[in-house]
Amino acid sequence: MAIDPMSEGPGPAISPRTRARARHILDYYYIGPARDDRVLEIWGYSDRMTYAPGDSVALHVSTTAETWELEIGRDGVAYEPLYRAKGLTGRHHPTPADCSVVGCGWPVEHRLTIPSDWRPGGYLVTFRARRGDDAVEEHHLILVRRAPDLPAAPYLLVCATATWVAYNCWGGSNAYEGIAGPEGNAFSPILSLNRPWTRGFCKLPEGAPRALPDHPPRPGEMVRYPYMEWAYAYGYSKKYASAGWASYERLFARWAEASGYPVDFATLHDLHSDPGLIDRHRCLIFVGHDEYWSAEMRDRVDRYVEAGGKVARFAGNFLWQVRIEAEGRRQVCYKYAATRHDPLMGTPEAHRVTGAWEAAPVNRPGCQTFGANALRGIYAGLGNCAGRGAGYTVYRPDHWAFAGTWLGYGDTLGRESRVFGYEVDGLDLAFRDGLPFATGADGADPAIEVLAMGLAANVEADHGTWGETRYIGGEDAVFRSLSLTGMDTAETRASAARGNGVMIHWQRGKGAVFNAATCEWVAGLARGDLQVDRTTRNVLDRFGGTQD
Template identity: 70%
Template sequence: MKQDQPGPATTPRTRAKARHILDNYFIGPARDDEVLEIWGNTPEMSYAPGDRVALHVSTTADEWEFEIGRDGLEYVPLLTKSGLPGEHHPTPLDCSVKGCGWPEAYALTIPDDWAPGGYLVTFRARKGDDRIEEHHVILIRTAPDAARPPYVLVCATGTWLAYNCWGGSNHYEGITGPDGNAFSPVVSTQRPWTRGFCKLPEGAPRALRQQPTRPGEMVRYPYMEWAYAYGYSKKYASAGWASYERHFARWAEGEGYDFDVIALHDLHHDPDLLKRYACAVFVGHDEYWSAQMRDAVDAYVEGGGNVARFAGNFLWQTRVEDEGHTQVCYKYVADRDPLMGTEQEHLVSGAFEVAPVNRPGALTFGVNALRGVYAGLGNCVGGGAGGYTIYRSDHWAFDGAGLGYGDVLGARSRIFGYEVDGLDYRFEDGLPFPTCSDEAVPEIEILAMGLATNIEADHGIWGETLYIGSADARFKAQVLFGEVTPETLDACKRGNGMIISWPRGKGEIFTAATCEWVAGLIRQDVQVEQITRNVLNRFAKSKGRSR
């Protein structure tokens, strides 16, 4: 994992003083004037040249400084300010749900010559010999009146929010939420990103181990062990600019592709935004979408737009509320969603395939998460190949990649996992076809496949604790079959991940349904790189739209 600058600049003494901020999971404010800290955020996730950006900062230092730089193929610092007066502001206990409420500390206007991309905002502070820095990221797109590049990278900000544990809660675990919930169905955008989402030091492990677990060896999760040791969120490997979109952006820039960068939330507020581009690209872990976001993509493809989706785990419908400051997802307890039983219950925040949402993921990207999910994580296909088995090697996407029927793509670079999407399928004469029982359409071509599971294998090793277990399979069994029995659990145990190609409407979709496709770009897997080029080159021109 390439990183141009070092990680958080802290002394051992500062780290020791700040350990109580990290309670085995959550990172957030110390709420203690004696602890050196600095945190900051911006009201929006993305901006364009000419937009005003407000920095909301809280620090226990008397003075602070910041640096903003474009985090592209090379990190380029563009703006620095120092000697800014520091203020330590109260942070509500429920800041992860309702926001921090800090006042504006500094504001700037995005210059006209700042190129599209991800921009790191580095906040720095010191007390005596101690110093610390934390990071934020903003996305900058092309100015509205400027010529548009052919590609747009849509960052998975819905998933970033779902995994952001800064301040106490996210859509997985937390200190707030309804009675009995271990997660909050409501999270705020008005808080910092947790440590590791914006910037990572070189060598930070990815979610998948680079080598499968050996027989008899206790299962390990190196990325979580690393996170605990160095004071990062254990969710850094699951979401965020630093683990996913950054690597695609750097690779694409190095290959000479001209692209814009936006937030997924931009599609919620501006559904016509995609129509300005020939190809929309999605990468990494892209799990949480509002209905409006899906509507925007569906209309875009039907009208002639192309989608290159190198991403996995398309699962949950969300709602964006409070003028974009709040994301709602009740997930496993969707029956508690206030919209249940109303005229708007199709907007209930639950799984796409489940009533009352009833909008299978295959209708948008050709695959769905409930036919996935886990591969290469812990004992979930822990000894698997780590790549896709090729079935339709003569497809245009594989041109020049040196692949034949039965070959495995991406095993050395470990691209298959940690969550994948698939379909119900059947085999005929050695080739897979969609059964269409999950509302996939016959026009979808299954190009490659790998195996996944919803139940983590228990090998009976003494002292071993399973991370995934069977909770996801139990949820799937309940919602698909109405009950959890040995038979329904068995039916929900097996999953798959797929590469599919789908001419849809006037547009076209290519989906490599895995979170870890970018690992092939990071590790310079020549076959993964060639396929990525083939897709981008084909999709550079729109088919049925006027630009």
Template identity: 45%
Template sequence: MRIHVHTTAQKYNIEIVRDGASPLRVWSRVGQAGEAHETPVDAYERGCGWPVSVSFDIDENCLSGFYLIVVSMEMGGRTYEREGFFVVRGQDRPHRPSHVLVLTTSTMTAYNDWGGANHYRGLGNDPYTDIASPRLSTQRPVARGMLRQPIGAPRASFPGVLELGALPRHPSYEWAHVHGYSRHAADAFWATYERPFVVWAESQGYALEYLTQHDLHEDPGCLDSYACVTFVGHDEYWTWEMRDTVERYVKNGGNVARFGGNFIWQVRLEEGGTRQVCYKLPELDPLYEINPSRTTTAWDAPCVSRPGAWTMGLTGTAGCYNRYGTAAPRSSGGYTVYRPRHWVFDNTDLNYGDVFGAAPVCVAGFELDGVDYTFRHGLPYPTFEDGAPETLEILAMTPAVVGEIDKWNGAVPLGAPESEVKSFLQTVFADQLPERFRGECYGSGMVATFMQGKGNVFNAGSTEWVNGLIHADPFTEQITHNVLRRFGGGNSPDS
């Protein structure tokens, strides 16, 4: 393992911690000589280019896991810390765990604004104009807050009561600004999503091994040793190859437990996987005229012709925002149950029409996934017009909207203005704009299951599902147990 450190301090300390329910320090050094290095102004795209500062060997018996690299320095009586990470994959051995957690490294890369830009904003000289970088390097630090946050840091969903006439709030952005964290600290990755799931799962007796989305891209057979593959939180960005790996695994009999939401974008990896590309608007991508199916835009775009629902059953373009700014700010924040007899709801005592995970927990918040649907005799059914699998069953639902409505003519900051999203959809689909994106653009977040080949997929359809585990919501916990136990091949957690 080679670590690249840039610091103005004369000395610094470094430690490696296997993170989880019981963090374990596995390596440390104190009094390392500090050195500052020149950093390119476009490090967000090119990478930092810093030399190796510290290296060490990973023991061959090292447990699979997520490892934090914590670098600290002392100045003026205060301690300053920053973090990096690496992941150790599981080894081929007898009696390995049946569950593997795939970390959402592509989405982390998309939101990581260290160096000044990400796939959303940062370019140009006007701080009030969002200009995204379509090309991002993985060879740079991770923005502050994506790897570690203090307990109680706000999440992207709004858990409170919005009074009549009150202005919309984005607590996570406000908190990040005040405390010096990245604006996107609560939008993606370990601290907000995977870590709370791991803490809960380990405390419940589940043994996990670890992979990343980059493993899915580089190694098509990396999932084959596991009964259940889990995705948690925000897995918005995928390559074609990542989807191929998951679809092949499920068709061959594997099970996917997705406790996440917002499945939308195709990206490409270049430079040996060290650079991620996502232009979003098709005509901006140099590959658009050469190989349109690999254009880095929404999976549901006509040029790509590979609906997102094929892989996960649900997609962000049919769902999206809830309990976020002006996007359904006074909704229940939970899911309404429609098929209570499904095995997913075993031992939950939930009935038709019941709501679970409501505010302030908000298991159905921030960004949600759904499909085009209709109602018959009080039950929701997919229309299958957007590529949903024929075996898809919709189990629970909540309202979602395409974006935030601006009632203040630009005077109030919004995270995802409806006008911008509609403009994007019109550009991507042009004269093939689906009917569901015309008019008011209302959608739904959904909990759903389906079979594909010999395997099964459960989709919680919400980035905030893990909040139900954080707050020990009994319904969310029991549903999660039902899925992990059934898909893991047993009725009890791993020993």
């Protein structure tokens, strides 16, 4: 979510010039077309994100090499190369300066048909080019769903593609920074899907740091953000740790496949465009950083759950409403500038303004769909934002979700595997007899069961460490204060600086929702945390079967 790329730090120990350079390094690293034939490069994107067997895939590719190669493989427990093409003619196409907003406009350079034996999953598309001793490789991703004439899997993993689009900085702009946008070009409210994914969204080397450091900082140490340092050193987008297949959905897909759970695949954009997509499945699964949704996406999940569907949400930061336009190839979100710049303000469609779900004029708290609110939570384990936590405290250990976990009241879940963060969703809570309850003051159903929780912060703590420059400033707390109270006073800002993250179970209509309300749950699965693993299996076994 971060608004302010950097706080002002503890004082005069850092010069303004040094601080400005650090701000540039941390917040912006250009990845995109060189627009120079002398630079060896290859980039590509597809006409869609999801395909079924028999569908035609159109690849739009631009390269400065005379020839290029293509490889496509299923990115499962083991990578399976399934398609190769070599000696393809290379063409270097002009790219608009504002390609992140209007798209690249490259022609189709290669087509293939999805074979009937390709299994559901994520498929890594590798583009390779060479010039003499120089070689370059870039990546794209497509999803393959089960053929429509085959029985559906009980589980549907819905990839957080609206968040992928929002964080995709390829070509110069995304929803956080760049070359186009209101108020100083801080971000672009309009983003095109007709462009490549930024480096790190589709494939990452082993050992690439996650958003949360592997271990909390020791007292007295300067706060650090290893993923940003790594991205800058190796030429990846720093947003790789915030969104994309490689950091989130891939980890869950590999775990589910290894664990024997039959899973079909779709995107949020599929959910937006196909009202009946989810009805064939018993359980919808959302994982990772899942921040941006359209009203249509929400409407369909709401109806699905009320009619008896189950939702297993191992994801966090359900914050922004978006609009999907141009037949699904353009995404709009004015975010913090929505009330000043979104053209729907002041119209009968003002409820579709692309701001925070909890704020006016949208006024549709996220807890009414998933049982938790983004603006009641936010940062945990990131830098000095509740940086020495990263686990849940268990309050209702007798709940079926914790069966076989050896967890008791007051025990901590997932601290060692760092699952709680980097952004979490929370609730307005009251404690009675040592147990947390949803008050309903934030729009939540008081029947929601809070199983576990942790604390979050919206201002990064200043411990007075010399030379330290912190990433999260005070602007998030200001925005939350204004959104929830309509005021920005010392008292409301102090309240807005504090948050929580909850794990909930909610019997809703004929269906049910389990929400871990954290981005980093998949880290526990990837790191073999037995208690996180057992909790995940408990939820999937119950929701994917015939139990209520």
